[in-house]
Amino acid sequence: MVPHHRAIGDDRPMTDLLSVNGGSPLHGSITVRGAKNFVSKAMVASLLGTGPSELRNVPQIRDVDVVSGLLELHGVTVDYDPVAGVLKLDPSNVESAHVADIDAHAGSSRIPILFCGPLLHRLGEAFIPDLGGCRIGDRPINYHLDILRQFGAQVDKRAQGIHLTAPNGLHGTKISLPYPSVGATEQLLLTAVRAHGVTELAGAAIEPEIMDLINVLQKMGAIISVDTDRVIRIEGVDELTGYRHTSLGDRIEAASWASAALATGGDIYVKGATQPEMTAFLNTFRKVGGQFEVDDEGIRFFHPGGDLSSIVLETDVHPGFMTDWQQPLVVALTQAKGLSIVHETVYENRFGFTDALRGMGATIQVYKECLGGRPCRFGQRNFLHSAVISGPTKLQAADIEVPDLRGGFSHLIAALAAEGRSTVRGITLIDRGYEAFTEKLTALGASFDRD
Ligand SMILES: CC(=O)N[C@H]1[C@@H](OP(=O)(O)OP(=O)(O)OC[C@H]2O[C@@H](n3ccc(=O)[nH]c3=O)[C@H](O)[C@@H]2O)O[C@H](CO)[C@@H](O)[C@@H]1O
Ligand SMILES: C=C(OP(=O)(O)O)C(=O)O
Numbered sequence: 001m002v003p004h005h006r007a008i009g010d011d012r013p014m015t016d017l018l019s020v021n022g023g024s025p026l027h028g029s030i031t032v033r034g035a036k037n038f039v040s041k042a043m044v045a046s047l048l049g050t051g052p053s054e055l056r057n058v059p060q061i062r063d064v065d066v067v068s069g070l071l072e073l074h075g076v077t078v079d080y081d082p083v084a085g086v087l088k089l090d091p092s093n094v095e096s097a098h099v100a101d102i103d104a105h106a107g108s109s110r111i112p113i114l115f116c117g118p119l120l121h122r123l124g125e126a127f128i129p130d131l132g133g134c135r136i137g138d139r140p141i142n143y144h145l146d147i148l149r150q151f152g153a154q155v156d157k158r159a160q161g162i163h164l165t166a167p168n169g170l171h172g173t174k175i176s177l178p179y180p181s182v183g184a185t186e187q188l189l190l191t192a193v194r195a196h197g198v199t200e201l202a203g204a205a206i207e208p209e210i211m212d213l214i215n216v217l218q219k220m221g222a223i224i225s226v227d228t229d230r231v232i233r234i235e236g237v238d239e240l241t242g243y244r245h246t247s248l249g250d251r252i253e254a255a256s257w258a259s260a261a262l263a264t265g266g267d268i269y270v271k272g273a274t275q276p277e278m279t280a281f282l283n284t285f286r287k288v289g290g291q292f293e294v295d296d297e298g299i300r301f302f303h304p305g306g307d308l309s310s311i312v313l314e315t316d317v318h319p320g321f322m323t324d325w326q327q328p329l330v331v332a333l334t335q336a337k338g339l340s341i342v343h344e345t346v347y348e349n350r351f352g353f354t355d356a357l358r359g360m361g362a363t364i365q366v367y368k369e370c371l372g373g374r375p376c377r378f379g380q381r382n383f384l385h386s387a388v389i390s391g392p393t394k395l396q397a398a399d400i401e402v403p404d405l406r407g408g409f410s411h412l413i414a415a416l417a418a419e420g421r422s423t424v425r426g427i428t429l430i431d432r433g434y435e436a437f438t439e440k441l442t443a444l445g446a447s448f449d450r451d
């Protein structure tokens with residue numbers, strides 16, 4: 001396993017506090033590599049292969065470390081070159097891991113639940129630790145467990161984690177998801193590709209990261225078709241090989257830097273950002289008043305000067321405006337003229353990070369009603385899932401604590417936009433999904449200390 005470090009090749013430990021001297025626009029060029037929400041899944045897929053796999057464009061983020069550790073516990077040989085971004089995974093000697101070792105990974109990320117199908121196929125049983133991930137809602141795993149049961153798995157919930165077996169093997173089935181969950185769709189794919197017979201999933205999520213996982217599985221020998229009506233069909237096969245694949249870029253990281261450019265009045269070229277995966281974000285960015293230029297290698301995002309415009313926005317599953325883009329963009333909306341409305345329809349509790357923004361002078365109110373669009377699943381319940389942002393407001397420096405991955409990056413953007421010296425605590429959480437972000441801040445001319 002490769003521990004996450006301050007910079008590629010630099011193994012000094014990092015502190016958890018960043019002091020930011022804000023108030024200056026970010027200017028310059030940075031690179032984003034592979035998508036956190038794809039790379040981790042492609043790593044799990046390697047467990048299904050009879051031979052080694054090679055994944056390229058792999059970023060040095062903590063979620064890669066976590067999944068590497070879990071794979072190693074199961075006997076997979078992991079060899080990661082962070083400079084080249086090449087990850088080699090050899091599953092030739094997959095074995096059951098010690099339960100105590102697995103439990104030690106409790107709370108580390110949400111990826112362990114995706115080990116179920118591959119381990120059941122490989123070993124006939126799976127031990128899964130309690131999941132982690134961002135606390136932005138309840139995040140139940142009922143769809144995952146229902147899917148696994150429908151394939152024929154027996155699920156035993158324990159005081160810590162879950163234990164699964166498949167005494168009669170796993171068999172293709174017909175499933176309809178009540179909501180197009182990304183994780184549940186991936187669960188189904190990783191289980192169906194080697195199940196006996198045909199599986200059909202209606203109501204599937206079709207995020208670009210899922211499409212790239214399908215690319216990987218097809219390279220391994222799987223037979224998968226995707227219809228335009230969110231129906232995915234998989235014909236199970238007896239054996240899958242390893243794969244060689246280059247990850248798609250991280251569209252969430254790219255949008256986060258774009259939002260930082262807008263909030264600070266700056267100009268950032270994001271090498272590795274790609275247009276097709278960011279259509280919904282680019283439309284919104286333009287409506288707010290940001291400008292962008294797309295070329296073959298990336299996208300330049302910049303604030304053209306003048307006022308930004310307020311907007312009405314709803315987060316949604318792909319191809320809509322994704323929820324993970326919401327938090328960084330809200331910081332930019334504090335600088336837009338007028339009232340913006342943001343309706344979060346994917347997670348019921350993703351506005352907690354606005355408390356700190358209010359403390360910095362932003363005018364943001366959160367409501368339990370579905371504002372600005374259609375009613376969503378959270379409407380008749382007690383969740384503060386709509387926000388009204390009134391701007392522009394001058395942000396003031398403050399001492400803030402990182403609540404979660406995207407909320408933390410948003411706080412960082414706010415600190416960079418605010419005049420004066422802010423302290424941002426708990427920034428190692430940001431390492432979970434933003435590669436070398438302090439180096440990128442330096443490249444963009446930010447003034448801060450991390451030591
Ligand atoms: C590692 C990773 O890829 N994380 C992403 C993934 O999370 P993740 O796969 O966890 O998100 P889901 O798409 O599954 O969740 C969407 C909604 O479905 C609900 N749900 C989900 C599963 C379930 O069994 N029951 C249930 O009710 C969730 O509570 C949530 O309200 O997709 C999200 C939506 O694009 C992104 O925000 C996350 O960054
Ligand atoms: C919610 C996120 O990730 P995770 O599912 O890993 O918590 C995210 O990347 O914004």
